[in-house]
Amino acid sequence: xxxxxxxxxxxxxxxxxxxCLNELAAAGQVSVSSEACAKRFGLNSAQIRKDxxxxxxxxxxxxxxxxxxxxxxxxxxxxxxxQHAVGIIGAGRLGTxxxxxYRVLDSNFTVVALFDADTKKIGKKxxxxxxxxxxxxxxxxxxxxIEVAVIAVPAGExxxxxxxxxxxxxxxVMNFAPIRLRVSPGIKLKSVDMTTTLESLSxxxxxxxx
Amino acid sequence: xxxxxxxxxxxxxxxxxxxCLNELAAAGQVSVSSEACAKRFGLNSAQIRKDxxxxxxxxxxxxxxxxxxxxxxxxxxxxxxxQHAVGIIGAGRLGTxxxxxYRVLDSNFTVVALFDADTKKIGKKxxxxxxxxxxxxxxxxxxxxIEVAVIAVPAGExxxxxxxxxxxxxxxVMNFAPIRLRVSPGIKLKSVDMTTTLESLSxxxxxxxx
DNA sequence: AACTGTGAAGGGCTTCACAGCG
DNA sequence: CGCTGTGAAGCCCTTCACAGTT
Numbered sequence: 185x186x187x188x189x190x191x192x193x194x195x196x197x198x199x200x201x202x203x204c205l206n207e208l209a210a211a212g213q214v215s216v217s218s219e220a221c222a223k224r225f226g227l228n229s230a231q232i233r234k235d236x237x238x239x240x241x242x243x244x245x246x247x248x249x250x251x252x253x254x255x256x257x258x259x260x261x262x263x264x265x266x267q268h269a270v271g272i273i274g275a276g277r278l279g280t281x282x283x284x285x286y287r288v289l290d291s292n293f294t295v296v297a298l299f300d301a302d303t304k305k306i307g308k309k310x311x312x313x314x315x316x317x318x319x320x321x322x323x324x325x326x327x328x329x330i331e332v333a334v335i336a337v338p339a340g341e342x343x344x345x346x347x348x349x350x351x352x353x354x355x356x357v358m359n360f361a362p363i364r365l366r367v368s369p370g371i372k373l374k375s376v377d378m379t380t381t382l383e384s385l386s387x388x389x390x391x392x393x394x
Numbered sequence: 395x396x397x398x399x400x401x402x403x404x405x406x407x408x409x410x411x412x413x414c415l416n417e418l419a420a421a422g423q424v425s426v427s428s429e430a431c432a433k434r435f436g437l438n439s440a441q442i443r444k445d446x447x448x449x450x451x452x453x454x455x456x457x458x459x460x461x462x463x464x465x466x467x468x469x470x471x472x473x474x475x476x477q478h479a480v481g482i483i484g485a486g487r488l489g490t491x492x493x494x495x496y497r498v499l500d501s502n503f504t505v506v507a508l509f510d511a512d513t514k515k516i517g518k519k520x521x522x523x524x525x526x527x528x529x530x531x532x533x534x535x536x537x538x539x540i541e542v543a544v545i546a547v548p549a550g551e552x553x554x555x556x557x558x559x560x561x562x563x564x565x566x567v568m569n570f571a572p573i574r575l576r577v578s579p580g581i582k583l584k585s586v587d588m589t590t591t592l593e594s595l596s597x598x599x600x601x602x603x604x
Numbered sequence: 605a606a607c608t609g610t611g612a613a614g615g616g617c618t619t620c621a622c623a624g625c626g
Numbered sequence: 627c628g629c630t631g632t633g634a635a636g637c638c639c640t641t642c643a644c645a646g647t648t
Contacts, residue, residue, distance in 0.1 A: 191617075195597045199590035200574060217629060225574060230619055230632090237631055245625045246628045262593050263600025270592075281491030285588070289572070293592050332595055355602070356595040358588075362499070364410065364435060372598040374591050378495070378568075380409040381584050382480075382503050383472050385542055385566040387405045388582040390473025392565070401639070427607060440610090440641055447609055455647045456606045 194235045198258055200225070201232065205255040217248035264292040269329050271354075273318065273345050274336035275300035278360060280310045282336060287311060296328045318345075322352040332356045339363040346373070404445045408468055410435070411442065415465040427458035474502040479539050481564075483528065483555050484546035485510035488570060490520045492546055497521060506538045528555075532562040542566045549573040556583070 204225050208216055222229035236242055236254075239261050243249045259265050270286065272279045275298040283295045298315040300306060306317045316324045325333075333349045335342055335357060342361035349357055356372045359365055362379040414435050418426055432439035446452055446464075449471050453459045469475050480496065482489045485508040493505045508525040510516060516527045526534045535543075543559045545552055545567060552571035559567055566582050569575055572589040 190601075192594070193617075195594045196590055198597070199593040202593070203573075203589075219629080226576060228619065229629095230621090231617090233629090233631060234618085241631075243630050245630045247626080248629065261597070261600075263596040264593060268592075268596055268599070277491045277494045281487045282588075284487045289589065291589060291592070292596070331599060332592065356599050358591060358595065363413075366436065370602075372595055372602075374595060376586050376588075376591070378492075378586075379413075379499065379501060380406055381568060381586070382478075382501065382542065383409040383412070383474060384402070384405045385568065385582055385584060386473040386478055386502070387408070387471070389478070389541060389566050390471075391400075392580075392582075403639075429607080438641065439607095440643090441639090443607095443609060444640085451609075453608050455608045457648080458607065 190238050194238060195262075197227075197231070197235055198262055200227075201235070202255060202258040202262065205251055205258065208251045209255055213251055215248045216251055218243070220248070266292065268293050268331045269296045270294060270332045270334060271297045271299060271325055271328070271330035272334045272336055273299045273321070273349070274338075275302070275305050275310065275315045276336065279334075279336035282334060282360075283310050283313050287313075293332065296330065297324060299324075318348070321348055325349075325352045325354065330354060332358065335359040335361055335365075337361055400448050404448060405472075407437075407441070407445055408472055410437075411445070412465060412468045412472065415461055415468065418461045419465055423461055425458045426461055428453070430458070476502065478503050478541045479506045480504060480542045480544060481507045481509060481535055481538070481540035482544045482546055483509045483531070483559070484548075485512070485515050485520065485525045486546065489544075489546035492544060492570075493520050493523050497523075503542065506540065507534060509534075528558070531558055535559075535562045535564065540564060542568065545569040545571055545575075547571055 204221055218229040218232040221227070222232055239257070242254050242257055270293050272283050272295055279298060283298055286293055286295045295313055298310060298313055299318045299321055300315050301318045305315050308315050331354065333354050335345055337345055339361045342359065342363050343365055346357060346359070346365050346367060350368060350371055355370065359373060359375040362377050365373060365375065367373050414431055428439040428442040431437070432442055449467070452464050452467055480503050482493050482505055489508060493508055496503055496505045505523055508520060508523055509528045509531055510525050511528045515525050518525050541564065543564045545555055547555055549571045552569065552573050553575055556567060556569070556575050556577060560578060560581055565580065569583060569585040572587050575583060575585070577583050
């Protein structure tokens with residue numbers, strides 16, 4: 185196993201490989217070659233091999249990879265061999281929909297709490313997830329052991345929220361507010377920006393109508 | 395102006411520059427240098443200049459860029475000087491939340507229709523957006539002139555849905571289903587995959603706890 | 605003097621191509 | 627022979643550095 189830093193894009197692909205392996209495992213396939221996997225899912229076989237080689241030698245020359253074995257390796261590498269508690273900040277339409285969405289996805293991420301500043305919402309429940317007061321975020325987040333924060337508040341409040349999240353010692357954040365957030369090094373932030381995404385789709389439409 | 399292909403990443407940044415310029419315009423600033431803009435928003439000044447240079451010479455040497463002028467250029471380049479009709483497929487929790495979300499964002503994207511296969515939902519409204527039968531997608535999409543399709547259905551149905559969308563002649567798609575979709579060339583697909591995003595956050599947590 | 609526009613250098617990721625192993 | 631693991635090449639994007647312009 186190499187101890188060099190693994191690129192962001194590699195880790196994202198590991199997650200895709202895992203999904204592929206789950207499909208193959210469900211289909212009862214025992215072994216798979218990088219080439220077969222690449223063809224089936226529109227990837228490059230060398231890239232698959234290189235990505236995996238970052239973490240060890242999982243393959244068997246002349247044979248390929250054992251589907252179940254590799255899947256289990258990836259699960260451990262990604263750290264999803266255990267549950268992760270997720271807290272969603274912002275109990276508006278988006279936040280509550282996300283809470284519901286994650287509950288349905290059977291993944292290793294469990295939404296354990298929602299947070300909002302609106303006193304009318306605090307104490308209510310979305311499904312079986314309670315809405316807490318954002319004012320007590322640090323205490324409550326620690327209490328329910330939140331590891332991942334999801335930001336689903338309006339753009340104007342997002343920077344303040346992420347600073348609160350940081351100061352509560354949370355290291356992983358997924359942001360849905362349409363704004364570039366500034367974070368300290370050591371915090372991992374992934375943003376889903378629907379505005380910029382739609383605008384690049386618009387650019388494509390404007391410049392490809394021949 | 396160059397007519398070479400502009401990279402995906404450049405178009406994504408244009409959208410970010412536009413947001414910056416809107417802030418500066420709101421603050422009443424008349425002119426801005428690439429350096430000042432870069433510092434303020436954590437970007438690289440050469441990159442800003444290079445990105446913009448793909449589309450023309452908008453700056454004034456010794457001065458910088460005119461905020462309003464550049465903003466208007468970007469709006470036209472991105473093709474958001476007019477409204478785009480968006481159709482959301484899947485009127486579940488996520489689809490309806492997205493419909494609501496886009497309505498609140500004052501952008502140039504308007505959700506004009508929801509689609510679902512559930513006959514109990516068809517005909518109902520989310521806000522003032524009607525839910526249509528997915529069976530009539532091609533006809534209804536043409537009728538309301540949908541340019542961008544948003545897929546918010548379960549993973550198992552997403553591939554069939556995107557094929558339906560393609561065959562209706564829609565060229566721009568944003569996908570929220572956790573699956574890699576295959577599309578023909580000529581279609582622009584942007585995927586937001588919450589599972590892979592959370593899993594790479596998990597990887598980070600597992601490998602950075604020192 | 606200030607700042608843009610851009611050639612050149614640098615860096616990182618992807619793909620190729622093949623040595624090595626089962 | 628088949629397939630992995632990997633050095634090398636290729637490609638693309640970012641950053642530097644400065645000539646050019648007002």
